[in-house]
Amino acid sequence: MRYDLAVIGGGLAGTATAYYAARAGARVVLLERHDVNLGASGSNAGSIHAQIPFDPFRRLGADWARHYSEVLPLFIESIGLWGRLQDELGGDLGFVAKGGLMVAGTEAEMDMLREKSAIERAQGLQVDLWDQGDLSERAPFLTEGFPGGAFCPIEGKADPFRVAPLFLRRAREAGAKLLRNAPVKAIDVEAGGFAIAAGDRTVHASRVVNAAGAQAAEVAALLGVTVPLDAHPIQVSVTEKRPPLLSWLLYFTSEKLTLKQAPEGGFLIGGGWPARMRGGPVVDHRSVLRNLALAQRLVPGLADVQIVRSWAAIVNGTKDWRPILGEVPQVPGFFLNLFPWMGFTAGPAVSRAIASLALGERPDVDLAPFAP
Incomplete structure (x- = not known):
């Protein structure tokens, strides 16, 4: 045949x-x-992204971001499709799109978020800039003192x-x-x-x-x-279940972090931290500890949270x-x-x-x- x-x-x-x-x-x-x-x-951690990632923006600059931003219409189209897939496929995919907040760690990084958001908006992506007062009012779970952030209302999560x-x-x-x-x-x-x-x-x-x-x-x-194409070993961790605290996808500009809370209550902590290779990808406990410490720095309510599982996988990347x-x-x-x-x-x-x-x-x- x-x-x-x-x-x-x-x-x-x-x-x-x-x-x-x-x-x-x-x-x-x-x-x-x-x-x-x-x-x-x-x-993977199930993040539904639309914003240009901050780490390569910092390293590669605005010209790179303008070139990369051609993918944003694909993200916008795909997130719209995600919203219809559960009905089309007839099953629960765990899809929720309540927004994603990229928190600036410093004033200089807030300036970079302003520059990045202008590139994103030029491709039709809605990105709202929040100042320190907005963070205090809308995200009281965050550590105080961060200068602001960028909020994209269509980001979210699904169950991989x-x-x-x-x-x-x-x-x-x-x-x-x-x-x-x-x-x-x-x-x-x-x-x-x-x-x-x-x-x-x-x-x-x-x-x-x-x-x-x-x-x-x-x-x-x-x-x-x-x-x-390059292969990269990275890892994700999930914590014990906690009462509802975080409805958004959360990022941090100063170091690699994605953080979100699953419907069951556990927090998924990722962001591309490296795993080790031993025949295949295996968890690097140094990355687990640093990734957890970063999440706790951003959200003090996680100060005593326990990691219950970590896993590693290979993802593909292009330069x-x-x-x-x-x-x-x-x-x-x-x-x-x-x-x-x-x-x-x-x-x-x-x-x-x-x-x-x-x-x-x-x-x-x-x-x-x-x-x-």
């Missing part, structure tokens, strides 16, 4: 691409080297354990086939498409989408395609933080769905667009700026 589309990778990008393509009537096979949602899609499995379930109901434990070992161009050696079998497909996350560069290399999306010119029919760092946020809208491209249709968002 020849499939219309083979999708490589069983994370959010892969399962969503398979879902949208199968829903459109295509014959789809999803190839996963282990099992679904075991990579970054199921191991639920999203890819639900996309997969609906994709299979639409006719998609899943091959678990099927690592892709070779891809050969043949008449009418591609022959893919996956596990112990060969799959034939007219077109292929590479949504393999941190392994995407290895997959692309099987066709002689170089993808400038300019921009995604790589679309058909590879030198290999017609081979598409990349690679969104570094913020792929959980952008995944639904980008995967819908990639599915459309792969089926020869016009996508509803412009991916041209991110073409391979």
